[in-house]
Amino acid sequence: MDIVAVHEQPSTPKYKSINLFARTFALGMVFFTFVFFINNYLVVAQDWPGIAGFWSEEGATTLSWLQLASYLIVFPFALVWSKRSSDVLLIQDSEKLTRWTSYVVRAVFWTVLLIGLVDSVISFLRVEGLLGYFTSEDFERNLGIATFRGQYIHFPLILISFVVAFFVKKYSIAWLALMVVLAELLIVITRFVFSYEQTFMGDLVRFWYAGLFLLAAAYTLNAEGHVRVDVLYAGKPVRFKAWVNVVGIVALGLPLCWIILGIGMWESTSVLNSPIATFEISQASYGLYVKYLLAAYLAVFALTMIMQFSSYFLKHVAILVDEVEVADDAHEDVGA
Numbered sequence: 001m002d003i004v005a006v007h008e009q010p011s012t013p014k015y016k017s018i019n020l021f022a023r024t025f026a027l028g029m030v031f032f033t034f035v036f037f038i039n040n041y042l043v044v045a046q047d048w049p050g051i052a053g054f055w056s057e058e059g060a061t062t063l064s065w066l067q068l069a070s071y072l073i074v075f076p077f078a079l080v081w082s083k084r085s086s087d088v089l090l091i092q093d094s095e096k097l098t099r100w101t102s103y104v105v106r107a108v109f110w111t112v113l114l115i116g117l118v119d120s121v122i123s124f125l126r127v128e129g130l131l132g133y134f135t136s137e138d139f140e141r142n143l144g145i146a147t148f149r150g151q152y153i154h155f156p157l158i159l160i161s162f163v164v165a166f167f168v169k170k171y172s173i174a175w176l177a178l179m180v181v182l183a184e185l186l187i188v189i190t191r192f193v194f195s196y197e198q199t200f201m202g203d204l205v206r207f208w209y210a211g212l213f214l215l216a217a218a219y220t221l222n223a224e225g226h227v228r229v230d231v232l233y234a235g236k237p238v239r240f241k242a243w244v245n246v247v248g249i250v251a252l253g254l255p256l257c258w259i260i261l262g263i264g265m266w267e268s269t270s271v272l273n274s275p276i277a278t279f280e281i282s283q284a285s286y287g288l289y290v291k292y293l294l295a296a297y298l299a300v301f302a303l304t305m306i307m308q309f310s311s312y313f314l315k316h317v318a319i320l321v322d323e324v325e326v327a328d329d330a331h332e333d334v335g336a
Contacts, residue, residue: 028078
């Protein structure tokens with residue numbers, strides 16, 4: 001549904017209440033997610049007990065209470081934030097959240113691209129015994145250690161990616177699809193023409209393909225590109241579609257993301273936290289050292305989808321309160 005006009009903010013008490021509630025919910029959900037990631041870092045990297053400490057044999061500690069308090073103040077903070085900016089339209093916050101999501105997706109896109117390329121070069125030089133020509137013996141040995149490569153090669157590349165994403169705002173997920181095709185083509189050529197293939201080559205395809213699949217989710221949601229089950233949606237009026245989207249986000253979309261985060265990152269030994277914390281790598285020799293990043297993809301997927309779902313929620317509430325006018329494409333849906 002394309003927005004064709006943005007109206008002035010209605011002055012009715014009903015609109016103001018809906019505006020306050022919707023913005024508090026959406027912004028609170030995003031703030032809560034970032035607080036969750038901060039607390040997850042404290043639990044995994046700094047050995048804080050987390051709120052799980054309330055159920056441990058030792059009982060709650062001061063740190064447990066601090067972490068619990070950080071969660072409890074999120075939505076009151078979002079409420080105060082929304083009240084202090086009560087003149088902001090729902091669609092304005094929706095567009096702001098979309099820009100934040102776009103930045104995160106861009107940064108992770110550059111992270112996936114750069115780490116894939118750099119790690120492939122390192123693995124190629126190691127497997128061919130050429131790394132010693134460019135580095136010292138100690139550094140060459142350290143590059144074979146997962147924690148060293150993660151901290152001193154991958155982390156700086158992640159930082160560089162976030163800087164690049166801040167300045168380079170034009171990008172396309174299609175570029176990553178092209179890189180996947182080129183990487184697979186390289187395998188075909190080297191295997192059948194030169195009878196040469198190494199483990200890192202297949203790892204690179206999987207690394208980029210997984211990034212493409214999970215990064216494209218929020219990107220495609222923003223572009224209205226996901227395939228819909230159109231039994232109750234196609235051919236319906238704009239307001240009906242807005243209601244379907246609002247209910248679907250609250251009842252299905254956001255809970256799915258929190259199930260991923262809750263199961264995968266509840267404690268340090270959870271299925272996502274464990275490989276990330278230990279810089280887990282595949283057992284194949286001389287492959288890419290990126291298996292732990294594949295686990296991180298799921299966390300990034302949940303984060304970006306929560307942000308984009310929150311933006312989508314505000315957009316469709318704005319439609320329901322007549323804050324914006326959208327093109328009624330019901331007849332096009334029927335014809336499709």
